[in-house]
Amino acid sequence: MPDIPRSPQSPAPENTPNPDPPLSTAAASPTRRRALTAGGAAIGALALGTGPAWAQPGHNGAGGRGRITEPFTLGVASGDPLPDGFVLWTRLAPDPLAEDGRGGMPDRRVRVRWQVATDERFRRVVASGAEFARPEEGHSVHVEVHGLRPGAEYYYRFRAGRELSPVGRSKTAPAPGARLDGFAFAFASCQNYPSGYYTAHAHMAQEDLDLVCFLGDYIYEGDAQGDIGRGHLPAREVFSVADYRVRHAQHKTDPDLQAAHAAFPWAVVFDDHEVENNWADDVSEPDDEPDQDPAVFLRRRARAFQVYYEHMPLRRAQRPAGSAMQLYRRLTFGDLVDVHLLDTRQYRSDQVGDSGHADPGRTLLGAEQREWLEEGLTGPTARWNVLAQQVFFSQRDFNEGESTNFSNDAWDGYRHERDRMRDVFASGPSNPVVITGDVHANYLCDVKADFADPDSATVATEVVGTSIASGGDGEDQRDTDLVQLAENPHIKLINRRRGYVRNEVSRGQWRTDYRVVDYVTRPDAPIRNLATFVIEDGSPGAQQV
Incomplete structure (x- = not known):
């Protein structure tokens, strides 16, 4: 049962004095989250008299020569909150875009200290420890913190040598079964770096949220360069561990993405572009590339999974074993919300034409994941069940x-x-409630007992979110969208602006705000509410307000 596992930890009890002397007060300022430039080359580093002992000689954070003083160029993140803790993540990469994928780090492990406190200036540290950042894991760090109070806000940071990371903020889940009156979360997907700035993430970071769900296409694997000065590095499709590391690092140098990661715990799942467009199980996208042999593609998938894990706040239970990765899992928030995080890539049958769609043997989830999901939905559940997944669920005739x-x-x-x-x-x-990414557009759908009969019962709601940047500036609607609305009366909204979806869940109602920006090909667009829908407890289907 892939619910989030627990693992032993030995934090300092919350009623004891600070177990470590303060690392510094310099890292406590939230303004350090924005020290990076959009390209990740200019870092606000702490000057030292001599170069750090762990630095790779002959590099600096701009991809040139010189002394390195800033290992935390990719920021910090937390994820998968439990009632007593969460995952903390960082990766040491003083030269994050170095072509060899090592991030400017030496071929040896480096000790990284971490702290969790109840205050942003770390006067009251309640958990601390040390982990090794290892070269075989891209010098990434994953800390599974336990022993914290349920439903509480915390701050965290890392130190490598004399260098301090930015400060992140996270929150534990409520106690199991505890009455919860409100839960706020956002979801997003599809952040193609050359297509636009991550302005939506900057606005998301200012929200008051308990969780962010990212539904896939965190990176794009292709060679696109765009025309706004954010071309993919390397400037080719990625296949090797080194290339995937550079591509992930490039996305993570974005300061707005770092700010959103540092502000809230995230729960992440991949879609296709973290590996290759439209892959399905061991089947590569039909094209002229050299990985059409399933065995060859699985080796590529293993490399992509490894690097994905290296860059995400995921638990050891999600650490890949070769080309396999246990990604589907469940997060529970008191008696109010269960979030079922799904994997619709790793176990699916290959895509076929329309004539094969009704084949009863075809699967998107695989038998094991489907049985796990059905058991979780039909057993004792929270008041709201969220299926956090990647591709369009409702019928959509074009x-x-x-x-x-x-x-x-x-x-x-x-x-x-x-x-x-x-x-x-x-x-x-x-x-x-099904939440969906992938299609670079906002949709709102009633899930019908019979999609061919508009008068049939509504049995669930699907909320589809647009992209962060993929597709460029976007637009309100296309002519083809009017056809979709006419042919699919269960679809109540289509809009193609960029942004994210904010959801506020109470015991009696679910409220969805579609938050959009009008442009992403230049920075600093303002945010606005495109539309708001509500779902009443016990009454499937959404109404616009």
């Missing part, structure tokens, strides 16, 4: 008139399994 055209990459291409899950929703789980 053709006008009698002919039909469905996506073979979304749940429409796996119709039998989608209908089975729809029937599970109808059988009585408490308030199922």
Whole structure:
């Protein structure tokens, strides 16, 4: 059962004095989160009299020559909150875009200290320890902190040598079964670096949230350069560990993304572009590249999974074993919200044309994940059940008139399994809400007992979020969207601006705000609410307010 596991830890009890002397007060200032430039080359470093002993000789943080004084160029993050703790993450990379993928680090392990405190200036440290950043893991650090109070806010930081990281803020989940009256979270996806600035992340970082769910396409694997000065590095499609590391590091140098990571715990799942466009299990995208042999593609997948783990605040339970990665899991927030994080890539049948969509043997989830999900939905559940997943769940016919055209990459291409899950929703789980990324557009859908019958019962709601940057500035609607609205009456909203989706969940109501920016090809766009929908407890389907 891939619910979040617990592992032993020995933090300082919260009623004891500070177990470590303060690392410094310099790192406590939240303004350090924005010390990076958009390219990650100019870092606000602490000057030392001599170079740090762990630095790779002959490099500096600008990819040139010289002494390194700043290892925390990729920021900090936390994730997967439990009632007594969360995961802390960082990666040492004084030269994050170094072509060899080592981030300017030597080929040896480096000791990294960490602290968790109840205050931003670390006057009251309640947990601390040390981990080794190892070269075989890209000098990344994953700390699973336990022993904290449920439903509480904390601050954390790292130190390597004499260098301090930015300060991050995180929050534990409420105690199991505890009454919870409110829960706020945002979800986002699809942040193609050359396509636009991550302005939406800057605005997200200013929200008051308990969690951020990122639903996939954290990086893009291709060679796109765009035309706004944020071209992909390396300037080719990535296949090697070194290339994937540089690509992840490039995305993570973005200061707005770092700010959003540092502000809240995240729960992450991948989609396709973290490996390769439209991959399915061991099947590579049909193209002319050299990994069409499943064995060759699985080796690429193993490299991509390794580097994905190196850059995400994930637990050891999610650490990949070769080309396999246990990504689906469940997070619970008191008696109010269960978040079922799904993997719709690793176990799916290959995509086929329309004629094969109704084959009952086709699967998007795989038997084991599907059984785990059904058990979690039909057993004792929280008041709201969130399916955090990647691809469009509701039926979506793109053709006008009698002919039909469905996506073979979304749940429409796996119709039998989608209908089975729809029937599970109808059988009585408490308030199922599907949240979705992938399509670079905001949608709101009623999940119908029979999509062919608009008058059939609504059994769940699907909330689809737009991209952070993929697709560039976007637009309100296209002519083809009017066809979709006409052919799919269960779809209540389509909009193609960029942004994220904020959700405020109470015992009686779920409120969704579509938060959008009007441009991403230049920085500093303001944020606005595009539309707001509410779902009433016990009444599937959303109403615009």
